[in-house]
Amino acid sequence: MNHARSRIWELVEVSYDSDSHSPVLDWYDTGMMALILLNVLAVVIASVEEIGGRFAWFFSAFEVFSVAIFTVEYIVKLWACTADARYAHPVLGRVKYALTPMVIIDLLAFLPFYLWFFMIDLRFLRALRLFRLLRVLKLGRYSQSLALMAHVFRRKRSDLMAVALVLLVMLVIAASIMYYAEHEAQPEAFSSIPAAMWWGVATFTTIGYGDVYPITPLGRVLGSFIAILGIGIFALPAGILASGFSEEHERMRNECNRNVCPQCGQAIDE
Amino acid sequence: MNHARSRIWELVEVSYDSDSHSPVLDWYDTGMMALILLNVLAVVIASVEEIGGRFAWFFSAFEVFSVAIFTVEYIVKLWACTADARYAHPVLGRVKYALTPMVIIDLLAFLPFYLWFFMIDLRFLRALRLFRLLRVLKLGRYSQSLALMAHVFRRKRSDLMAVALVLLVMLVIAASIMYYAEHEAQPEAFSSIPAAMWWGVATFTTIGYGDVYPITPLGRVLGSFIAILGIGIFALPAGILASGFSEEHERMRNECNRNVCPQCGQAIDE
Amino acid sequence: MNHARSRIWELVEVSYDSDSHSPVLDWYDTGMMALILLNVLAVVIASVEEIGGRFAWFFSAFEVFSVAIFTVEYIVKLWACTADARYAHPVLGRVKYALTPMVIIDLLAFLPFYLWFFMIDLRFLRALRLFRLLRVLKLGRYSQSLALMAHVFRRKRSDLMAVALVLLVMLVIAASIMYYAEHEAQPEAFSSIPAAMWWGVATFTTIGYGDVYPITPLGRVLGSFIAILGIGIFALPAGILASGFSEEHERMRNECNRNVCPQCGQAIDE
Amino acid sequence: MNHARSRIWELVEVSYDSDSHSPVLDWYDTGMMALILLNVLAVVIASVEEIGGRFAWFFSAFEVFSVAIFTVEYIVKLWACTADARYAHPVLGRVKYALTPMVIIDLLAFLPFYLWFFMIDLRFLRALRLFRLLRVLKLGRYSQSLALMAHVFRRKRSDLMAVALVLLVMLVIAASIMYYAEHEAQPEAFSSIPAAMWWGVATFTTIGYGDVYPITPLGRVLGSFIAILGIGIFALPAGILASGFSEEHERMRNECNRNVCPQCGQAIDE
Numbered sequence A, B, C, D: 001m002n003h004a005r006s007r008i009w010e011l012v013e014v015s016y017d018s019d020s021h022s023p024v025l026d027w028y029d030t031g032m033m034a035l036i037l038l039n040v041l042a043v044v045i046a047s048v049e050e051i052g053g054r055f056a057w058f059f060s061a062f063e064v065f066s067v068a069i070f071t072v073e074y075i076v077k078l079w080a081c082t083a084d085a086r087y088a089h090p091v092l093g094r095v096k097y098a099l100t101p102m103v104i105i106d107l108l109a110f111l112p113f114y115l116w117f118f119m120i121d122l123r124f125l126r127a128l129r130l131f132r133l134l135r136v137l138k139l140g141r142y143s144q145s146l147a148l149m150a151h152v153f154r155r156k157r158s159d160l161m162a163v164a165l166v167l168l169v170m171l172v173i174a175a176s177i178m179y180y181a182e183h184e185a186q187p188e189a190f191s192s193i194p195a196a197m198w199w200g201v202a203t204f205t206t207i208g209y210g211d212v213y214p215i216t217p218l219g220r221v222l223g224s225f226i227a228i229l230g231i232g233i234f235a236l237p238a239g240i241l242a243s244g245f246s247e248e249h250e251r252m253r254n255e256c257n258r259n260v261c262p263q264c265g266q267a268i269d270e
Helices: A002-012 A023-046 A049-054 A056-083 A092-098 A101-118 A123-138 A143-155 A157-182 A193-204 A217-256 B002-012 B023-046 B049-054 B056-083 B092-098 B101-118 B123-138 B143-155 B157-182 B193-204 B217-256 C002-012 C023-046 C049-054 C056-083 C092-098 C101-118 C123-138 C143-155 C157-182 C193-204 C217-256 D002-012 D023-046 D049-054 D056-083 D092-098 D101-118 D123-138 D143-155 D157-182 D193-204 D217-256
Strands: none
Touching: A002 A023, A002 A056, A023 A049, A023 A056, A023 C157, A023 C193, A049 A056, A056 A092, A056 A101, A092 A101, A143 A157, A143 A217, A143 C157, A157 A193, A157 A217, A157 B023, A157 B143, A157 C217, A193 A217, A193 B023, A193 C217, A217 B157, A217 B193, A217 B217, A217 C217, A217 D217, B002 B023, B002 B056, B023 B049, B023 B056, B049 B056, B056 B092, B056 B101, B092 B101, B143 B157, B143 B217, B157 B193, B157 B217, B157 D023, B157 D143, B193 B217, B193 D023, B217 C217, B217 D157, B217 D193, B217 D217, C002 C023, C002 C056, C023 C049, C023 C056, C023 D157, C023 D193, C049 C056, C056 C092, C056 C101, C092 C101, C143 C157, C143 C217, C143 D157, C157 C193, C157 C217, C157 D217, C193 C217, C193 D217, C217 D217, D002 D023, D002 D056, D023 D049, D023 D056, D049 D056, D056 D092, D056 D101, D092 D101, D143 D157, D143 D217, D157 D193, D157 D217, D193 D217
16 A cells, blocks of 8 residues: 555656656656646637637536546545655645645646635636646756756845845836826826836836836936936846856866866865 | 943944844834835825825824934934044034935935925925835845845946946937937927937837837938947946856855865965 | 769858868859849848839849749759768659758749749748848858857757746746736737737837737736746846857867966866 | 147047146147037037027037137148158048048038038038047046957957847848738738838837737737747847956956966966
8 A cells, every 4th residue: 555655656746856767657747747738728728719719618628627637636646645754644744745835736726616616706716727837847858957047046046136126126216206207297107106116117127018108308317317227227137147157057067077186186175 | 421322323323234233223223124114105105196195194194203203313313423433523523424325315305394384395305215215225134145236336337337428429329310310200209319319218228118219211220220239238238247246256256265275285276 | 974063062062161162162152142142132122012013024034033043053952962972872862952951941942933833822932032041141251150159059059948948838827817917908908818928928028019018907016027027037048148158268268278288288177 | 840740649639548648638638528528419409499499599609619620620630640650641641541430520520511601411411520429438437448348349249240140131031021921911010021120120129119010910929939039139249248248357367367387387378
């Protein structure tokens, strides 16, 4: 029983690091991945009215089929998770496992379907199914590149958060300035500071939809200064990440051919 | 008396470098920070007409409360600042302290409230209260990242200023060219060279609101060249900052483990 | 015969690496390049109605002339390709050669002209002639820089593909979120998730045409978060490529003057 | 006479490298720089109709004054240039000097004023006066940063030109594709391939004015691919320049503390 549980646990919880990929495991992975992708595709296509309306029966059937599989997978996972040392306790371990972010997403992906029977319409939560897509990223041939990227992001996390903080503070200041400058001329577009922040986001990210922009000379001069300052802020993440990739590359190279002191020939720990 | 003054000075002038953070100091810092954040939030929210109108009495009360605190803080700061060696002189030191940029901002944050009694409406200066937000940046968990960023900006200051100068010169040239090319076809949008500079800012920053753009074939050809050149200029700050972050990282690493072979103790040139 | 074939093969298949550029080969290269450029220019100019209509006879004549040359070149290439060791077999070699991407493009560049006689209108394939332009890139004075760029792209291919994958997943998620947030307010612009992806592309790339943008407060808040996250994603390729160029430069320098002390001849670890 | 000519030559041709800045030379430099800046300011301000119309007499007077100074400076320069070894020949040297780009710009800056007497209206050439602004860049406190930037641009010139070439080829291809996809649906906006190139420029540079964009599903799909590819191209100059700045910084550091072989202690030329 315990052995079977371990085997099944290994099967349902995709073991990325394991080198002993059995053919069964590969088939299971590929199948689940395909189901998730088809599900996402179904959500996307069904949103097109002409298609979603005409083939409603097909999408409903596929929905039932998917929810059935996801439900079974969820139950099996909860049953098997005690095979993992981290969730070994029969009750507490299962609760702990059920509360991990990925498993909550798994639950939210099919729960709305059942709640609908009780007249609780939370179907918009189906969109959460899309987050299962993130799992796809962990697999496949680009996993190494993605791991490198994730590593760089994690190492530069506090720098990037600091940029986001500066951005937020500057956004509030810029929106307030523009609100005072443009409110009288455009009481609609710059109706309040939060509304002016929408202009600020479009400007700082250099998207510039063109639905909100200053029209008074003062607003344009101030807006120009803010926009040009925005270039500098926009350049920060690029600079931080570029530096992060360089450092990572350097670190990897140093690991390959460890530094050896040219005087005594012994390795030097960096 | 002098000892009390020193203690109070330490309290009101947030001492970022001091390691001896007493609980009182921490509480005071957190409280002032919360008040500033709530004030900014109040300014932002009160600008939304439906909310600002209905809860006018609340925002007025909070305004009076905030101004009272800020006024007391300002007076205490001015009284205590002589504890600092830089502002030791009873009169000149206080004047000198009162004229530092941060203290001027503190004054402008609450002064308009009093001037209003004298029928001088400078309430738009309240927006300056937002700049107190910048103080928030100095605190908290991202202070190290922010210090790194500030350091990189300071080291690359002259390079970035030079880019800004090139940008300004190119902006004037580009706006003049477009003015001559588009003035006849669009006497409204390209009414003058300063007006054409608004197009130039939107183009160089790649925001492109879409309120002003060339429509004549000549204007479009010239505008295309200017826009593509703009890519190069836009890439400059990113390049400068990326290089700055790399250098800083390198410098820090070199400082941490100076290049000395741990076996033989001899320095190694990199 | 075989010698002639080798000479002609050398002539028609531009031999970039060969150092023995004969004057004939140079003339042939320049001529074909000029013909391709003129062809592209003709396609571009003929699309302007006033010009394309008035000088229709000229563009038709130039079309016939170009197709004749391209046809002859294609036949000669197919005949001569057996001179190359890779395509030595009289039949299979020629088929193999005919199926290389560049040769298929060559075929598609003139085939529509003949199919037109059989009432099959595939003239839109003429646009493929433009891809011959890519050949121009291989020649000329910038070939070294382009080779460096191609090299960096190739080395960072998997990283860039991984970014594209992340971008795609985020695009689907962002479009779904915005569809649920904006569909009711703007049933036209956000008519379906694929339609919302058009908004997503304009936002992630920071183009922001301004034809589609959120108008509900919820949509704007969510759109702002997505847009700011987009900055980070946008910064990734720049960071990856910057790091790639640095590495390539380093590698080239190390290859040029290998780290050997010119005085004592011993290698130095960097 | 020759000595005076040398002194005057030194005066009029700003000698950036010379360390022996006499006070006279400094005054002359500052004066000319101020005149150029005021001239640019006059051109910019006079373009504003309300100001340019009311103070027409002032701008005319300043125009006459400026042209007089520029004319005298031009004549003096031509007279004195033979003091320079490069332009030593009394006639040929002067012609050679007169044909250097900066001197041609100087001529075009005031020549239109005189031609106007002969009913030749080339006043739009006055805009060329703006290019004299570029001279301002060479002076002042940012000259070192600007020299570094110019150096990086010059070293990476062929790389950047290659990017521009790739951009141009891709622009033609993208515009042709979009022309075939959108011409029927929007015969106005995508009237011809050159017109579609205007869409291409706005898209590749991520400006996105919003005056031209695809509306057909096919056009949007193709446009999305082109836009996302554009991110990669846009990231190239940033990557190239970042790498250039890093290399330059490295080179400067290596010059400071020359590499010394750790075995024999002798310097190593890199």
